[in-house]
Amino acid sequence: MEKNNKAVIREIILVTDGQSNIGGDPVEAARQALRKNITVSTIGIIDQKEQQEKPFEEVINIADAGGGHYEYTYIDNLSQTIHTLSHKTVTSTIQDAVNKQLKELIGNDLNHMPPESRSKVLNYIDKYSDEIPICCCVLMDCSGSMASKIHSARNSILDLLDSFQNRKGKIDLAVVGFPGDQVDTCKVLHHFNDHFSEMERNLYQMKPKGGTPTATAINYAVKLIEEHMHRGNNNNGIMTLEEYVVG
Amino acid sequence: MHEALCHPGKEIIGKWKKKQYQVLKKLGMGGTAEVFLVESKLDNKLYAMKISQDSLSLNREYQLLKKFTGIAFVVNVYEMDDFHEKGNVYHYLLLDYIQGEDLKSYTEKKKLKMLTILGIILILLRGLETFHETGYILGDLKLENIMFDQVKRQIKLIDLGGVVEKGGTVKEYTPAYDRAAWRCGMRKAEESYDLFTLTMVLVRLILGEQINPTRQKKEDIIEKIKKTNGNETLTSLIVDMIKSQKYNRKQFAKKINELYNIEKLSLIKQKEIKTDKLVNKIFKFSFVLLILTSLLLLIINK
Numbered sequence: 263m264e265k266n267n268k269a270v271i272r273e274i275i276l277v278t279d280g281q282s283n284i285g286g287d288p289v290e291a292a293r294q295a296l297r298k299n300i301t302v303s304t305i306g307i308i309d310q311k312e313q314q315e316k317p318f319e320e321v322i323n324i325a326d327a328g329g330g331h332y333e334y335t336y337i338d339n340l341s342q343t344i345h346t347l348s349h350k351t352v353t354s355t356i357q358d359a360v361n362k363q364l365k366e367l368i369g370n371d372l373n374h375m376p377p378e379s380r381s382k383v384l385n386y387i388d389k390y391s392d393e394i395p396i397c398c399c400v401l402m403d404c405s406g407s408m409a410s411k412i413h414s415a416r417n418s419i420l421d422l423l424d425s426f427q428n429r430k431g432k433i434d435l436a437v438v439g440f441p442g443d444q445v446d447t448c449k450v451l452h453h454f455n456d457h458f459s460e461m462e463r464n465l466y467q468m469k470p471k472g473g474t475p476t477a478t479a480i481n482y483a484v485k486l487i488e489e490h491m492h493r494g495n496n497n498n499g500i501m502t503l504e505e506y507v508v509g
Numbered sequence: 510m511h512e513a514l515c516h517p518g519k520e521i522i523g524k525w526k527k528k529q530y531q532v533l534k535k536l537g538m539g540g541t542a543e544v545f546l547v548e549s550k551l552d553n554k555l556y557a558m559k560i561s562q563d564s565l566s567l568n569r570e571y572q573l574l575k576k577f578t579g580i581a582f583v584v585n586v587y588e589m590d591d592f593h594e595k596g597n598v599y600h601y602l603l604l605d606y607i608q609g610e611d612l613k614s615y616t617e618k619k620k621l622k623m624l625t626i627l628g629i630i631l632i633l634l635r636g637l638e639t640f641h642e643t644g645y646i647l648g649d650l651k652l653e654n655i656m657f658d659q660v661k662r663q664i665k666l667i668d669l670g671g672v673v674e675k676g677g678t679v680k681e682y683t684p685a686y687d688r689a690a691w692r693c694g695m696r697k698a699e700e701s702y703d704l705f706t707l708t709m710v711l712v713r714l715i716l717g718e719q720i721n722p723t724r725q726k727k728e729d730i731i732e733k734i735k736k737t738n739g740n741e742t743l744t745s746l747i748v749d750m751i752k753s754q755k756y757n758r759k760q761f762a763k764k765i766n767e768l769y770n771i772e773k774l775s776l777i778k779q780k781e782i783k784t785d786k787l788v789n790k791i792f793k794f795s796f797v798l799l800i801l802t803s804l805l806l807l808i809i810n811k
Contacts, residue, residue: 338721338723338724339684341684341690341723342682342683342684345682346681349680353565357565372564373564373591373598376525377525377589377590377591380564380568381568381571381572381589384564384565384568384569385568385569385572387565388565388568388569392677392678414723417723421689421690424689424695424696425678425679425689425696427695428677428678428679428695428696428697428698429678430677
């Protein structure tokens with residue numbers, strides 16, 4: 263069970279209500295993140311008044327490139343959507359790792375196993391998904407258009423923290439708002455090392471203004487997660503999930 | 510996702526058990542799954558087929574349904590299998606088809622009597638007992654998941670997707686009934702979490718309207734209950750349960766049971782009063798008739 267401490271789910275959850283309009287290509291940034299074993303999932307906030315004129319493709323493309331999931335939601339349902347999405351990311355990351363191993367071992371994945379034996383593996387994944395440590399960075403769009411939604415967005419993050427704290431496994435949570443004080447920057451609202459009790463106060467630094475530098479934010483989150491993981495694991499290196507599952 | 514996939518008339522053959530079904534119509538959808546009414550080619554019986562690509566949550570539900578099978582309160586599950594369609598794998602559960610309506614659509618058409626509401630809460634409390642005593646939490650209890658079986662005249666729970674072991678995290682929930690969303694406690698799998706959701710079901714049934722924690726505060730709900738519901742004992746019970754889940758399941762059940770009996774008694778009394786009036790009327794009527802007849806007789810005799 264000692265290994266348990268080393269396999270960690272690393273994920274970025276991007277919450278945005280529009281297209282990236284400053285800086286680099288967010289899809290490419292998500293691709294780079296996945297290469298470093300960090301999945302990027304996205305939530306697109308739909309305006310209640312404008313009847314989803316067209317689904318923002320960028321949200322789908324970022325999640326595809328980042329190996330994560332995407333979801334659309336009204337701001338009122340954001341709490342539940344973040345909750346479901348973060349859970350889905352964890353289970354599917356484990357499931358992918360298991361499938362990769364099964365393919366190497368028996369040449370087939372879970373779906374090719376008969377339901378009875380598959381059940382056993384799934385039960386294990388289910389249990390494990392509540393125990394595996396998570397390192398999660400929430401990227402919150404704080405551009406001008408979020409002004410009317412920022413209150414709900416803040417509550418949704420607090421709500422996510424509630425859910426996370428009841429898990430059996432360790433949880434490291436950081437919240438980054440974008441843009442930051444300058445145009446193409448972002449700002450750490452809650453750092454991995456900050457205490458959870460400071461979260462609420464920290465989130466009051468969310469000040470919606472300016473554009474949407476999504477790529478910059480993703481790159482920054484990757485850096486933040488890597489630094490944090492490096493610090494936590496000293497020189498031991500980080501065991502990948504595949505190594506854990508096979509062991 | 511199954512719109513084109515599961516049109517009425519489509520045949521589904523299970524990959525592993527090779528059983529054949531014909532899709533008759535769509536019954537509903539929720540979360541990651543959709544439910545269809547199907548007819549088995551083997552026994553010509555009707556079943557509800559729950560289809561999803563999320564094998565993890567479907568498997569979890571299958572295990573739980575099997576565990577609680579035989580309890581009148583929970584829908585029966587018969588098999589779990591897969592089918593392939595256009596390169597995708599779909600998993601399904603075969604469940605009892607319940608002829609009836611879920612409580613949500615039912616209450617949208619009809620306002621329930623207080624006696625019925627309390628009766629439903631008592632049945633649900635009884636159902637919770639089974640889960641709690643085997644170490645589980647129901648989690649995602651809501652009107653949509655409670656069916657009125659019109660044939661067997663029973664209440665059935667049709668979705669166990671939210672069930673988790675005690676001590677874990679509540680994974681699936683609905684904000685209107687969720688303790689954390691109302692800021693009344695943690696989203697933790699403990700008995701009091703279920704008692705809170707049940708209290709919100711009770712609130713929802715009494716108010717007969719939607720409740721929404723993003724637009725309302727718990728104080729608004731308490732205010733509304735005070736206005737709508739004349740029964741002070743019930744109101745203060747609800748307030749205690751919302752604020753702090755003051756009572757455990759047994760105490761809560763006992764209190765609801767007392768309220769149920771009082772309500773029943775008062776209904777009987779009302780009926781008695783009504784019968785009294787009726788007897789009175791009949792008596793008066795016959796009396797008048799008697800006088801009239803005697804008068805008539807008198808006149809004829811003259």
